[in-house]
Amino acid sequence: MRTTLAALQMCSGTDPHRNAEAMERLVRAAAAKGAHYVQTPEMTGALQRDRAALRAALKPEEEDVIVATARQLSAELGLYVHIGSTAIARPDGKIANRGFLFGPDGARLSHYDKIHMFDVDLDNGESWRESAAYTPGETARLVDLPFGRMGFAICYDVRFPELFKAQAQAGAEIMTLPAAFTRQTGEAHWGVLLRARAIENGMFVIAAAQGGVHEDGRETYGHSMIIDPWGRVLAEAGDAGEEIILAEIDRADVAAVRGKIPNLKNGRSFALDAPQARAKDDAA
Template identity: 55%
Template sequence: MKIALIQMRSGRTMSTNVDEACALIAQAAAQGATYVQTPEMTTLIERDRDRIATEVTEGAVDAATVRFATLARSLGIALHIGSMAVPLADGRFANRAHLFNSDGALITTYDKIHMFDVDLAGGESWRESAIYAPGERCAVADLGSVRLGLGVCYDLRFAKLFRAQARAGANLLTTPAAFTRQTGEAHWHVLLRARAIETGSYVAAAAQGGTHEDGRETYGHSLVIDPWGMIVAEKDDDEPGVLMADLDIAKVADARAKIPALTHDRDFTLETVSLSPSKAVA
């Protein structure tokens, strides 16, 4: 299976981002990709809530969705839009992935579950939950020989999500992302390799990269990891472009046969013990 990851530097104008994504998706299909993945927040990178509300209207989201569906059908590809902001009734937004099949049908969506609420070194701080509502359901979808597990960015740090997907038969785990430069430099490669190793799965992660119009910096380095934890393909920069990779799905069964960790889970109890002063050993 030939896949492509689209690396972007999305800005503050939704229509421009959609145009740029579509051009790169068409380029990937021309190179033979049958599955194409774009990064988190394909259609908008913006931290100001009022500006998000101005750009991300129901009409704009519907128009982008129709355009992506039409493109998937015209190119004959499975198209995975890593995520788009989608307005919700409570005034917040969903950080929502969309998966279209080669007929242009919307197979499933997935709302990012884990919110990026962190305080990093140098004063960098994020409160994703102030603008976005967390999802509550995991998603696994069939694409022929591939069963796809969907995640988004910060979800990558929560191994339980991907283990559940792998145990449900997922053989390609996905984490389209907009990792900050700071966290990407420290953790991006090791986290993606860990998720592949512990589940015996392929992992594919399309990334945002570079300095965006709203001032944030993202790491880039879109990656495909094989079930043994080896890097199959990497876009070794933060520039927009297309990363191609060939997947041998038979390697999933081989890795899981060698180390069948998905079948070795055991229930256990957790005990916490404190050493009180009266029981201290002299």
């Protein structure tokens, strides 16, 4: 069964209500183009570097405008709406970088809290400490949809192939990777990493991205992508601004690729003969 999926590229600002309006406009446009599933980028609700302002705007899930808008749109339009992520106030007073998937009846089918925190020091003084604001997730999740078993990841998660492999071995045929990649890292690694994760696991990868210069001063790379299990880029957006990309997928393509290259089945355990281990053996 061939199904049309859409990834929405956005340039979210600091106001969740304005971002919700932009998201609604893009979701409606994607539905009009025939999409059955629509994914938004990481931090759809707001990109806000000012932590005090971020906390002041936070809402719990049941009061969040992005969550409410997505739920309403999915039910009205009869499609799957996947909020790549948005900042959510947790009951313990901490913040989650959380994605949501809503079904065609408006029901929440799954959610995912970003596991890996982007704590890095890049060239030219660019530095990020996500762990200073967000609590990392601890659970990878899969959901069965009519067009395939779907797994979840967010942005920096793409650099941890074990997360993708574990979900592929559990039957995932589609991996989602909404992101807000920095321009510096995106130019170097974004497309390569996405294609690698698709090829390694013989799965579709859907990656809606933020793109452009944002109100809070950061610049994101854009280039939202949909990639097939052979590593072919089926659709790609530009580097900045709003854009809708669409592609048809068929889960049969996953079976075909994994049949040709069954690396998920062919993997073997092995011992590691490292210098430190040898030294301990010699001492014994």
